[in-house]
Amino acid sequence: MKIGVVVFPGSNCDHDALHAAGALAGQEAVALWHDSSDLQGVDAVVIPGGFSFGDYLRTGAIARFSPVVDSLKRFAAQGNPVLGICNGFQILCECGLLPGALMRNAGLRYICKPVHIRVDSTDTPFTQAAVPGQILRVPIAHGEGNYTADAATLAELERDHRIVFRYCTPTGAITAEANPNGSVANIAGICNAGRNVVGLMPHPERASEAMLGSADGFVVFRSLIEALAASPR
Amino acid sequence: MPFPPDVLARHGVTAEEFAKIVQLLGREPNLTELGIFSVMWSEHCSYKSSRVHLKNLPTEGPRVLQGPGENAGIIDIGDGWACAFKIESHNHPSYVEPFQGAATGVGGILRDIFTMGARPIAIMDSLRFGDPHQGTERERARTHAVIQGVVGGVAHYGNCFGVANVGGETRFDPCYAGNPLVNAFALGIARHDGLFFGKATGLGNPVIYVGSKTGRDGIHGATMASEEFSEASEAKRPNVQVGDPFLEKLLLEACLEAMQTGAIVGIQDMGAAGLTCSSCEMGGRAATGIDLDLDAVPQRETGMTAYEMMLSESQERMLLVAERGREEEVFAVFRKWGLDAVTVGAVTDTSRLRVTHCGSLVADIPNSALTDEAPIYRRPVGELKRIEPLQPPVDLTDRLAGRDWNADLLALLASPNLASKHWVYEQYDTMVRTNTLEAPGGDAGVVRIKGTNKALAMALDGNGRYCRLEPREGARLAVAEAARNVACVGAVPAAATNCLNFGNPEKPEIMAQLVAAIAGIREACTVLETPITGGNVSLYNETLGQGIDPTPVLGVVGILELAPGVPVVSSRWKAAGRPILLVSGAPQLSLEEAAQRFGSSEFATTMLGQCWGLPPALDLAREKALHQFLAAAVAQGWLESAHDVSEGGLAVCLVECALSRAIQAADDPAFGAQIEVAQGPAVTLFDETASRVVLSCLPEQVAALSALGRQYNLEVMRLGETGGERLTVRVNGATALDLSLTALDAAWSPALEQQLEGVPV
Numbered sequence: 005m006k007i008g009v010v011v012f013p014g015s016n017c018d019h020d021a022l023h024a025a026g027a028l029a030g031q032e033a034v035a036l037w038h039d040s041s042d043l044q045g046v047d048a049v050v051i052p053g054g055f056s057f058g059d060y061l062r063t064g065a066i067a068r069f070s071p072v073v074d075s076l077k078r079f080a081a082q083g084n085p086v087l088g089i090c091n092g093f094q095i096l097c098e099c100g101l102l103p104g105a106l107m108r109n110a111g112l113r114y115i116c117k118p119v120h121i122r123v124d125s126t127d128t129p130f131t132q133a134a135v136p137g138q139i140l141r142v143p144i145a146h147g148e149g150n151y152t153a154d155a156a157t158l159a160e161l162e163r164d165h166r167i168v169f170r171y172c173t174p175t176g177a178i179t180a181e182a183n184p185n186g187s188v189a190n191i192a193g194i195c196n197a198g199r200n201v202v203g204l205m206p207h208p209e210r211a212s213e214a215m216l217g218s219a220d221g222f223v224v225f226r227s228l229i230e231a232l233a234a235s236p237r
Numbered sequence: 238m239p240f241p242p243d244v245l246a247r248h249g250v251t252a253e254e255f256a257k258i259v260q261l262l263g264r265e266p267n268l269t270e271l272g273i274f275s276v277m278w279s280e281h282c283s284y285k286s287s288r289v290h291l292k293n294l295p296t297e298g299p300r301v302l303q304g305p306g307e308n309a310g311i312i313d314i315g316d317g318w319a320c321a322f323k324i325e326s327h328n329h330p331s332y333v334e335p336f337q338g339a340a341t342g343v344g345g346i347l348r349d350i351f352t353m354g355a356r357p358i359a360i361m362d363s364l365r366f367g368d369p370h371q372g373t374e375r376e377r378a379r380t381h382a383v384i385q386g387v388v389g390g391v392a393h394y395g396n397c398f399g400v401a402n403v404g405g406e407t408r409f410d411p412c413y414a415g416n417p418l419v420n421a422f423a424l425g426i427a428r429h430d431g432l433f434f435g436k437a438t439g440l441g442n443p444v445i446y447v448g449s450k451t452g453r454d455g456i457h458g459a460t461m462a463s464e465e466f467s468e469a470s471e472a473k474r475p476n477v478q479v480g481d482p483f484l485e486k487l488l489l490e491a492c493l494e495a496m497q498t499g500a501i502v503g504i505q506d507m508g509a510a511g512l513t514c515s516s517c518e519m520g521g522r523a524a525t526g527i528d529l530d531l532d533a534v535p536q537r538e539t540g541m542t543a544y545e546m547m548l549s550e551s552q553e554r555m556l557l558v559a560e561r562g563r564e565e566e567v568f569a570v571f572r573k574w575g576l577d578a579v580t581v582g583a584v585t586d587t588s589r590l591r592v593t594h595c596g597s598l599v600a601d602i603p604n605s606a607l608t609d610e611a612p613i614y615r616r617p618v619g620e621l622k623r624i625e626p627l628q629p630p631v632d633l634t635d636r637l638a639g640r641d642w643n644a645d646l647l648a649l650l651a652s653p654n655l656a657s658k659h660w661v662y663e664q665y666d667t668m669v670r671t672n673t674l675e676a677p678g679g680d681a682g683v684v685r686i687k688g689t690n691k692a693l694a695m696a697l698d699g700n701g702r703y704c705r706l707e708p709r710e711g712a713r714l715a716v717a718e719a720a721r722n723v724a725c726v727g728a729v730p731a732a733a734t735n736c737l738n739f740g741n742p743e744k745p746e747i748m749a750q751l752v753a754a755i756a757g758i759r760e761a762c763t764v765l766e767t768p769i770t771g772g773n774v775s776l777y778n779e780t781l782g783q784g785i786d787p788t789p790v791l792g793v794v795g796i797l798e799l800a801p802g803v804p805v806v807s808s809r810w811k812a813a814g815r816p817i818l819l820v821s822g823a824p825q826l827s828l829e830e831a832a833q834r835f836g837s838s839e840f841a842t843t844m845l846g847q848c849w850g851l852p853p854a855l856d857l858a859r860e861k862a863l864h865q866f867l868a869a870a871v872a873q874g875w876l877e878s879a880h881d882v883s884e885g886g887l888a889v890c891l892v893e894c895a896l897s898r899a900i901q902a903a904d905d906p907a908f909g910a911q912i913e914v915a916q917g918p919a920v921t922l923f924d925e926t927a928s929r930v931v932l933s934c935l936p937e938q939v940a941a942l943s944a945l946g947r948q949y950n951l952e953v954m955r956l957g958e959t960g961g962e963r964l965t966v967r968v969n970g971a972t973a974l975d976l977s978l979t980a981l982d983a984a985w986s987p988a989l990e991q992q993l994e995g996v997p998v
């Protein structure tokens with residue numbers, strides 16, 4: 005399997021995603037430069053975290069004009085798996101592949117710490133290997149992770165079980181205390197209507213090795229490999 | 238002379254220095270040249286007050302590949318890998334404009350690392366502020382603003398750049414209210430054959446300017462960092478540079494990629510004194526000259542003079558020398574990253590810095606006049622001034638009698654210096670690049686090197702109060718603690734970097750502090766075998782004549798061999814029913830001397846409101862033995878946890894073992910302990926005697942650890958056992974401390990945030 009990691013100017017978790025998809029998941033992992041529309045025949049794309057274009061104007065707002073994004077939209081429309089992590093989630097919202105927006109954290113500060121998230125939908129290529137309701141300990145590292153959307157969109161996300169991850173307590177309860185950034189309905193990650201595009205603020209690639217404190221996040225990459233193996237080429 | 242005295246004064250150039258400039262040039266300088274001399278001869282760039290004393294530092298060792306004098310020191314870490322690291326101050330800008338001052342401090346030190354060809358993989362910061370509780374409402378508001386601005390600036394730059402912040406220290410004392418200290422450390426790795434140096438070699442080779450455009454920001458920043466502050470310093474805000482971490486990230490990637498082409502022969506960042514410093518230093522190191530054409534320099538503003546361009550400290554710029562004929566290979570890389578890269582000059586054989594602007598020669602100075610010939614001052618070294626009494630207060634025994642130790646411990650834990658610093662480090666990205674094995678909140682930061690079984694451990698330490706009481710001993714303790722922190726995770730301390738923060742060197746008593754501190758660093762680094770590979774001196778940390786405590790900050794880097802599948806030893810207790818041991822290389826003290834040394838503790842200052850005596854006693858040879866003991870014990874896999882006893886003494890150390898939130902383990906179960914010790918409770922619980930580490934292990938390892946201790950001539954005492962939800966300490970059979978973990982955590986964890994954010998207690 006070949007997994008592409010998009011590199012925008014200012015992406016800084018690109019190496020981490022390449023390491024998780026490559027060295028850890030044992031797949032061929034390639035960097036996709038933002039200025040090229042060639043996806044190099046990859047089977048899935050990860051948009052990594054970081055500060056694409058320095059977060060100027062608004063997080064993810066400038067990245068959506070890069071040539072790679074048009075290719076990515078076609079790639080996603082064909083049902084191929086696309087994962088946006090942190091800044092990648094923000095970019096997916098800005099370019100319209102996912103609904104809603106990510107606002108400044110409720111506490112108005114950047115936060116980096118491990119949190120717990122509950123897998124509320126295993127019906128995506130990035131969660132299919134997880135158990136429904138599985139609790140993952142995965143770090144967050146963001147200043148703008150406060151997810152919001154209009155009432156109709158939220159109702160649709162809830163109805164179609166498109167809220168993939170929610171912030172929770174270590175035992176899985178969805179409480180205000182477990183919500184680090186003020187996200188509506190404790191939303192940590194969602195998917196599109198086709199379920200092949202997933203965005204989340206926490207960093208599964210940072211929690212994919214026990215020696216780094218948690219390997220819980222690796223289920224995201226394991227799911228992807230299973231999904232790609234099962235899908236017709 | 239053509240320059241009135243006030244022009245010289247504004248440039249910080251004395252009449253004697255001006256005469257020397259005239260002598261070196263063989264004529265009078267023009268204004269541009271005067272400006273160039275003023276920055277290169279500033280204290281910040283020339284170390285003119287400290288140079289004669291810095292020579293006493295040990296700088297050599299088998300691992301040292303590059304000692305002081307380059308952009309950063311470099312050590313060999315084995316398997317063909319090298320590690321570049323350095324610490325630098327950004328104190329003055331951080332007071333004038335806290336956010337940008339701190340941000341550009343991080344930016345500057347990161348450039349120092351990647352200019353050597355090393356990719357930065359970790360940063361740390363040592364921060365000192367005024368006491369958030371002290372002063373008028375206005376002063377407290379100012380202190381809070383400085384704290385929030387500095388922490389925000391460090392976070393902004395490091396997070397966006399994408400480097401893990403793995404530790405450091407945050408301390409508070411009224412002496413830093415008008416002079417906060419912001420010392421930034423960075424560390425990077427490179428292959429031995431991928432190292433680059435700041436040398437302009439090869440006659441006729443092009444000198445290429447890359448990165449951000451030059452603007453009028455930061456002009457005379459180096460001069461500002463070389464004088465005391467007054468009320469007028471607020472007006473110096475335009476002297477503070479503005480950082481753009483996004484641009485620096487692009488510069489990093491472009492520089493490392495350009496280095497891969499093989500077309501670059503030398504490279505140096507433009508930090509303090511910008512174009513001036515980088516060009517004359519690169520020429521100086523290679524014994525060549527550089528001709529610069531300012532008309533070619535990318536400019537952000539119109540109408541800039543040669544003076545302004547040569548002195549600008551605009552951030553995120555580099556000067557490099559490429560092989561002639563291969564410019565296009567370099568340009569192509571920078572174009573890809575959207576950065577300016579233009580030829581602005583050439584390497585010559587003149588050994589001079591020659592600058593042309595609008596077709597005319599505007600500066601023509603021998604490199605050596607700016608570097609080697611810079612003034613060296615043997616400033617008068619006076620007597621140390623002791624402010625506090627040497628002897629304990631006469632009523633000490635009475636004041637320590639009948640105290641509620643539980644209440645004392647809770648109050649200490651909530652005090653700014655000892656409270657949990659998670660409010661600070663949770664604002665930093667501590668994990669980016671997925672190398673962080675031990676994040677802030679423990680003894681040392683630890684990052685692995687992917688593809689090897691190696692990790693690097695690092696720590697920053699300093700204690701202004703210790704150094705105020707006795708600067709030589711205080712400096713020795715700073716080295717010892719930084720090395721001990723690194724040893725606590727099992728790493729072998731390998732090398733050090735220092736940041737010397739002091740007051741006005743024109744005062745003989747300040748010079749006495751500086752000289753004594755350097756002597757202390759020399760002693761400790763020699764015995765502990767951690768040569769100094771570089772660093773920085775920050776003098777004139779005074780506002781309205783009020784100086785800071787002498788504050789040498791030491792950074793120590795250690796090398797750790799990882800055993801497959803074995804986690805790094807951290808400070809936190811891992812399970813119940815584990816023996817708790819205290820291993821000590823501390824000197825034996827008489828009761829009188831113990832009482833004298835107790836005066837330097839946090840307890841004395843915070844709970845008794847008094848400071849006296851001397852810093853904790855330290856025997857360097859036994860400190861070294863302690864590090865060897867730890868390395869051996871960790872290598873054997875005998876330790877479950879290790880944490881050194883430092884500020885706050887044994888009581889605070891035990892609380893940290895129970896509660897410390899090394900970031901990866903934030904919600905691991907916490908364990909209390911039952912402890913049994915002898916001696917008087919105050920000294921036993923809160924004394925800060927050095928060379929002590931609290932360990933926990935499996936019961937079957939106690940005998941082996943005791944034997945290992947004997948081998949290294951260290952005392953190994955069994956203190957008690959982990960378990961339960963309370964921390965209980967009995968002293969001489971009587972219960973001195975008995976608190977639930979919940980109560981301890983409630984005092985310790987939220988205190989700093991409540992103090993700074995005004996959250997109702």
